Amino acid sequence: MAETDDTGFQAAGRDDLTSRARIRNAALHQFAVKGFAGTPLRTIATEAGVAIGLIGHYFGSKEGTREAVESWIVGLFASALDRADSQSADTVADVTVRDETVAQMLAGNPLVVDYLRRQVLELPTDGMLISRLASLTMESVEAMRNAGQASSSRDRVEQVVTAMVRQLGRLFLQPLVDQVIDSFPEEEQPAIHPELRVEIKTAQ
Amino acid sequence: MAETDDTGFQAAGRDDLTSRARIRNAALHQFAVKGFAGTPLRTIATEAGVAIGLIGHYFGSKEGTREAVESWIVGLFASALDRADSQSADTVADVTVRDETVAQMLAGNPLVVDYLRRQVLELPTDGMLISRLASLTMESVEAMRNAGQASSSRDRVEQVVTAMVRQLGRLFLQPLVDQVIDSFPEEEQPAIHPELRVEIKTAQ
DNA sequence: CAAACGATTGAACAATCTTTCAATAGCTTA
DNA sequence: TAAGCTATTGAAAGATTGTTCAATCGTTTG
Numbered sequence: 478m479a480e481t482d483d484t485g486f487q488a489a490g491r492d493d494l495t496s497r498a499r500i501r502n503a504a505l506h507q508f509a510v511k512g513f514a515g516t517p518l519r520t521i522a523t524e525a526g527v528a529i530g531l532i533g534h535y536f537g538s539k540e541g542t543r544e545a546v547e548s549w550i551v552g553l554f555a556s557a558l559d560r561a562d563s564q565s566a567d568t569v570a571d572v573t574v575r576d577e578t579v580a581q582m583l584a585g586n587p588l589v590v591d592y593l594r595r596q597v598l599e600l601p602t603d604g605m606l607i608s609r610l611a612s613l614t615m616e617s618v619e620a621m622r623n624a625g626q627a628s629s630s631r632d633r634v635e636q637v638v639t640a641m642v643r644q645l646g647r648l649f650l651q652p653l654v655d656q657v658i659d660s661f662p663e664e665e666q667p668a669i670h671p672e673l674r675v676e677i678k679t680a681q
Numbered sequence: 682m683a684e685t686d687d688t689g690f691q692a693a694g695r696d697d698l699t700s701r702a703r704i705r706n707a708a709l710h711q712f713a714v715k716g717f718a719g720t721p722l723r724t725i726a727t728e729a730g731v732a733i734g735l736i737g738h739y740f741g742s743k744e745g746t747r748e749a750v751e752s753w754i755v756g757l758f759a760s761a762l763d764r765a766d767s768q769s770a771d772t773v774a775d776v777t778v779r780d781e782t783v784a785q786m787l788a789g790n791p792l793v794v795d796y797l798r799r800q801v802l803e804l805p806t807d808g809m810l811i812s813r814l815a816s817l818t819m820e821s822v823e824a825m826r827n828a829g830q831a832s833s834s835r836d837r838v839e840q841v842v843t844a845m846v847r848q849l850g851r852l853f854l855q856p857l858v859d860q861v862i863d864s865f866p867e868e869e870q871p872a873i874h875p876e877l878r879v880e881i882k883t884a885q
Numbered sequence: 886c887a888a889a890c891g892a893t894t895g896a897a898c899a900a901t902c903t904t905t906c907a908a909t910a911g912c913t914t915a
Numbered sequence: 916t917a918a919g920c921t922a923t924t925g926a927a928a929g930a931t932t933g934t935t936c937a938a939t940c941g942t943t944t945g
Contacts, residue, residue, distance in 0.1 A: 496922075514719035517902060528924045533904060535922095597857045607857070608864035615865075632871050638861050639875070646854055650879065653801045653811075653849060657842050660812035661819075667836050673846070675854065676878045700892080721932060732894045737934065 497535050499525040505546045509591035513543060547606045550589055554613055557582040562620075571626045572640075575617060579644050594649045614640050639677045646675035701739050703729040709750045713795035717747060751810045754793055758817055761786040766824075775830045776844075779821060783848050798853045818844050843881045850879035 494502070503524035507516040518539055522529045536542040561578040565571070583590050596606050618636045621627035627636060650673055658666050698706070707728035711720040722743055726733045740746040765782035769775070787794050800810050822840045825831035831840060854877055862870050 512716055512718055514716055518904090519902080529903090530905085530925070531923060537904095539903065597860060607860045611861045611864045634862060634865050634869055635871055635875055637865075638858055641861050642854070642857060642877070645857065646877075646879075649857065650846070650850055650853060653846060653853065654842055654881075656801060656811045657815045657845050658838060660815045661838050661841075665838055667839055671839055671842055672882045673850075674880045674882045675850075676880070677858075678876045678878045722934090723932080733933090734895070734936085735893060738892075743933065 496525065496527050496531060500527060500532055500535060500542070501545055501549060504542050505549070505588050505592060508543065508546060509588045509595065512595060513539075518542075546592070547609070550592065550606065551609050551613065553582060553586065553589065554579065554610055558613065558617055572621065575621075576640075576644060583644075583648065590645075590648050593645065594652070597649065611637055611641065642675060642677050647673045650675065700729065700731050700735060704731060704736055704739060704746070705749055705753060708746050709753070709792050709796060712747065712750060713792045713799065716799060722746075750796070751813070754796065754810065755813050755817070757786060757790065757793065758783065758814055762817065762821055776825065779825075780844075780848060787848075787852065794849075794852045797849065798856070801853065815841055815845065846879060846881050851877045854879060 500521060503521045504516075506524065507521055511520075518532055519529055521542070522532055532539075532542060536545050557578050558575060561575045564578075565574050593606070614637045615633065618627060618633060618640065622629050622633075654670060654673060658670060704725060707725045708720075710728065711725055715724075722736055723733055725746070726736055736743075736746060740749050761782050762779060765779045768782075769778055797810070797814075818841045819837065822831060822837060822844065826833050826837075858874060858877060862874060
């Protein structure tokens with residue numbers, strides 16, 4: 478693996494990407510849309526424009542391909558948080574800046590949202606991804622506490638949960654709204670889709 | 682098909698169920714936990730304690746098995762709404778009673794919640810289930826409008842969306858909260874899981 | 886009793902899937 | 916140029932899947 482990998486964030490023509498990156502992108506796309514079990518490796522190979530054998534060559538197995546996709550996603554979150562800190566005037570960015578930066582990253586990678594939404598359902602057997610993102614968020618919370626930008630009296634775990642629900646809750650639930658609305662004939666559908674609001678009411 | 686089918690709601694010993702019902706229950710269980718594509722028919726047969734061939738005999742195909750599961754779920758919602766009406770003093774139950782009755786039904790059938798949550802994510806390709814439940818909810822909304830128990834000035838579709846989000850939103854999002862909390866060592870986890878609140882903010 | 890019928894089984898089949906691997910092409914380095 | 920990499924291919928193997936079907940069992944019906 479002598480070649481560098483793209484982050485998918487900087488603009489890059491489809492044909493400029495390495496085979497490895499194209500495979501990873503195709504896997505993310507298929508897993509997000511059809512699910513892990515519902516995606517044959519052949520489909521990934523076709524979408525990436527490579528031969529089947531190349532997937533095994535780079536990622537070892539189908540499970541290894543999933544791992545690569547998830548590590549890439551974790552990297553996306555990590556770099557978004559780093560960006561928030563570096564763009565902030567303070568040493569550490571506050572909640573608003575962090576949320577906004579993550580939201581922008583997710584808006585630019587809708588497939589990541591689709592993938593994550595699925596992961597939350599798939600049983601904790603192999604669902605390490607959410608746990609990895611939780612760790613990342615915990616680091617973020619710690620940094621904010623140390624900088625006095627987050628309450629130090631509230632429970633840490635609770636702060637992590639709140640942050641993740643704030644970032645992901647609305648995005649996860651949107652398909653419910655969309656599917657319900659789309660199930661009605663077009664002339665009955667409201668022009669503007671109702672806006673979802675998801676909150677956590679901290680236990681008393 | 683001379684035999685009657687259970688509703689799964691009244692208590693019934695596992696061994697009292699017909700093969701048909703046991704297959705349907707096993708299918709619901711596996712689809713909810715592993716997903717449709719991730720569930721081999723052999724697994725369903727084993728859990729139901731029958732031979733593979735019997736599934737085809739009763740449901741024709743794997744797709745037919747899914748259909749049977751979904752029809753059973755639709756029936757569960759329909760009978761819950763009927764029950765709400767019959768228990769109400771008025772001719773038509775009000776929103777609170779309906780929501781409460783549906784909530785009780787879902788609490789008694791957690792696998793149904795898991796199954797539905799998956800349906801919302803799995804692409805609308807074949808996902809007729811949400812659409813069927815939306816129709817059911819629309820009938821419910823119409824009944825309430827006619828009885829003067831629901832505003833007649835607001836948009837019908839919007840009322841349906843609101844009702845379904847109210848009934849399902851929190852349940853769908855709970856796994857996110859649980860997975861995040863469970864990803865921390867047990868001694869750090871808060872005693873009481875934070876309470877989720879999901880609302881719809883009607884478009885202005 | 887005999888015939889008929891639904892319930893049930895498990896093997897067989899064809900299709901599809903993942904993984905493996907030998908072979909080729911292309912590029913770098915000594 | 917020769918040798919040694921890595922990238923890439925596509926066929927083959929081996930496992931798994933959904934579906935089909937002939938055969939058996941048990942009960943009901945004539």
